[in-house]
Amino acid sequence: EARTVKLFFHHDLTLYGNASGDTAMFDPESRSIIHYKSKRYFLINVATETGAGVEEYACGRSGIGGSEGTWRDAEDGKLSMNAIQQGAVDSTVAVTLTIEPHGNATAFYWICAGVRYGDVRQLDANIIADTPSRVIARTASLWYTWINKGNEDLRDLPDEIIELYRRSILVIRAHCDRDGGIVAACDSDIEWGHNDHYSYVWPRDAAFVSDAVDRAGFPEVARRFLTFANDTISNSGYFLHKYTPDGSLAPSWNPWLRDGRKQLPIQEDETALVVWLLARHYDRNRDLDFVRSVYKRLVLQPIEFMIAFRDPETGLPLPSFDMWEERWGVFTFTCSAVCAAMNAAADLANLFNEQERRTRCLSIAAEIRDAMVRHLWIEDETRFARGLTVQDGSLQLDRTIDASAFATFYLGAFPAESAMVEGTMRAVRDKLWVQTEVGGLARYENDSYQRVGDAAPAEPGNPWLICTLWLAEHAIARATSVAELQSALDLVRWVRSKARPSLVLPEQIHPFTGAPLSVSPFTWSHAQVVSVVRGYLECIRELRQNALEKTARSDEEKSSGRAVDKPTSFT
Numbered sequence: 001e002a003r004t005v006k007l008f009f010h011h012d013l014t015l016y017g018n019a020s021g022d023t024a025m026f027d028p029e030s031r032s033i034i035h036y037k038s039k040r041y042f043l044i045n046v047a048t049e050t051g052a053g054v055e056e057y058a059c060g061r062s063g064i065g066g067s068e069g070t071w072r073d074a075e076d077g078k079l080s081m082n083a084i085q086q087g088a089v090d091s092t093v094a095v096t097l098t099i100e101p102h103g104n105a106t107a108f109y110w111i112c113a114g115v116r117y118g119d120v121r122q123l124d125a126n127i128i129a130d131t132p133s134r135v136i137a138r139t140a141s142l143w144y145t146w147i148n149k150g151n152e153d154l155r156d157l158p159d160e161i162i163e164l165y166r167r168s169i170l171v172i173r174a175h176c177d178r179d180g181g182i183v184a185a186c187d188s189d190i191e192w193g194h195n196d197h198y199s200y201v202w203p204r205d206a207a208f209v210s211d212a213v214d215r216a217g218f219p220e221v222a223r224r225f226l227t228f229a230n231d232t233i234s235n236s237g238y239f240l241h242k243y244t245p246d247g248s249l250a251p252s253w254n255p256w257l258r259d260g261r262k263q264l265p266i267q268e269d270e271t272a273l274v275v276w277l278l279a280r281h282y283d284r285n286r287d288l289d290f291v292r293s294v295y296k297r298l299v300l301q302p303i304e305f306m307i308a309f310r311d312p313e314t315g316l317p318l319p320s321f322d323m324w325e326e327r328w329g330v331f332t333f334t335c336s337a338v339c340a341a342m343n344a345a346a347d348l349a350n351l352f353n354e355q356e357r358r359t360r361c362l363s364i365a366a367e368i369r370d371a372m373v374r375h376l377w378i379e380d381e382t383r384f385a386r387g388l389t390v391q392d393g394s395l396q397l398d399r400t401i402d403a404s405a406f407a408t409f410y411l412g413a414f415p416a417e418s419a420m421v422e423g424t425m426r427a428v429r430d431k432l433w434v435q436t437e438v439g440g441l442a443r444y445e446n447d448s449y450q451r452v453g454d455a456a457p458a459e460p461g462n463p464w465l466i467c468t469l470w471l472a473e474h475a476i477a478r479a480t481s482v483a484e485l486q487s488a489l490d491l492v493r494w495v496r497s498k499a500r501p502s503l504v505l506p507e508q509i510h511p512f513t514g515a516p517l518s519v520s521p522f523t524w525s526h527a528q529v530v531s532v533v534r535g536y537l538e539c540i541r542e543l544r545q546n547a548l549e550k551t552a553r554s555d556e557e558k559s560s561g562r563a564v565d566k567p568t569s570f571t
Helices: 117-130 132-147 159-174 203-215 219-232 268-285 288-308 332-351 355-375 403-410 419-432 465-478 483-497 523-559
Strands: 003-011 022-027 032-037 040-048 056-061 084-087 089-099 108-114 328-331 387-391 394-398
Touching: 003 040, 022 056, 022 089, 032 089, 032 117, 040 089, 040 117, 084 089, 108 117, 108 132, 117 132, 132 159, 159 203, 159 483, 159 523, 203 219, 203 268, 203 523, 219 268, 219 288, 268 288, 268 332, 288 332, 288 355, 328 332, 328 394, 332 355, 332 387, 332 403, 403 419, 403 465, 419 465, 465 483, 465 523, 483 523
Parallel strands: 056 084
Antiparallel strands: 003 089, 022 032, 022 084, 032 040, 040 108, 056 089, 328 387, 387 394
16 A cells, blocks of 8 residues: 655754854745845755645754754654744754555755845746756756766776766865865764864865866866965965865964964965966966966965075975974975975976076975985985974974875976885885775874774774875886786775765775775865876876887888897707
């Protein structure tokens, strides 16, 4: 016989991030629930085969005066029909479906967002007039076309990696604001333990994310972010810790005062990586007019700042916060990023025939590389240190093995096949690989952030997806044959195995269960997948082309009668 099924949807929106002064109400004109405060309106509506409109609802208090929320009201299967509440509020709506034996039924649910009541009413009316099913179909078609534009040849990739690659680009696009900001994550789970979230724009993350999708053939993402960066960078030529999507300064834990002395609360790599991104974006897209429009604020001013922000004794950059936002000092990653920025600025200066500036930037990049060898190279361990940390007013070598040392080759400070990089990446691989059934690479030795394992050599920290894929970047950068590329693809397969059924990737995973930890999806995790896939495709095609050219030269030599090398025979 037919069954009646009731679906409940609960909303606790806390507009503007503050529970005070919200209103939740039933709007009889649209037969919807509306939450509003100031210039934030959210209209919630539903539809079934019998028509659109909320038939059962409850508006109530949430988390105040002993009220847990209207979700409690749903537990008996009936809602109170209370039509309005203000203050700390929530709401619940119900949809009733009748399902015939072996049959099915469909319900639609949507939220319209706007800054005025009229805005959300119009959006709601549009959905009802067009029908939710057509809206969904049209949206799916649009993004299918967008992700497949260019009909790119991906035959060198397994199907499961193609699927993850395309889903990663879509996840990244979902985290890109229309005004250019790229947020690190929209997951709110982290908020419960930290009273904050990842929904901010870190210039570092955004630079790596922009570069990845730019490589994949979506230059508009990088261009919008660079425009955002041009608008938010300080007039002194540096970025602060992080920003909200509207370009305002976001919350920070980096202090402006240390030991009674003023300091810049920056991570210098964030400034450097935006310059690096701009040069790479131009190299791919040749949009000179765009480069000209941001050249002063994103190249000239940052470069002058970074040139001045150096220690005259060591030749290294002055202390700032590390890329993990945990310690103050001079770090291998930061130095590599500044080298990359100087080389990028030299290339961009050459576009405008600024030869003196070009020479100056190249010279400073060389000086910083030499200083890295003098001060950050650990000869007896044949690897780079994490950096120099400030202790009692002086710089002390931090010998911690840190995965961020991948920047030494990835950002071009040293060749990937050099002995210094090989030694560094060998130490990273040997010491930071998590020796459990889960596997994966930790950030650094004894990483305590979100830690769930014991402080034992087998678990140096939780596995991070971006760090694991940095090993793949190294394999690609040093590969001389197609066979040597397979380890990179194996690492992408490992990441694929840790994705949720939706192919969403977290920041890190549980070292014993493989369950996602921290935020999910983490935009940078998806960007690193895209970056590795692009690198793999570029490398495998280059290796095959080189092999074809080598064969062609050999055939030409044979046909022209020239002598060719013969293998030595031993008897």
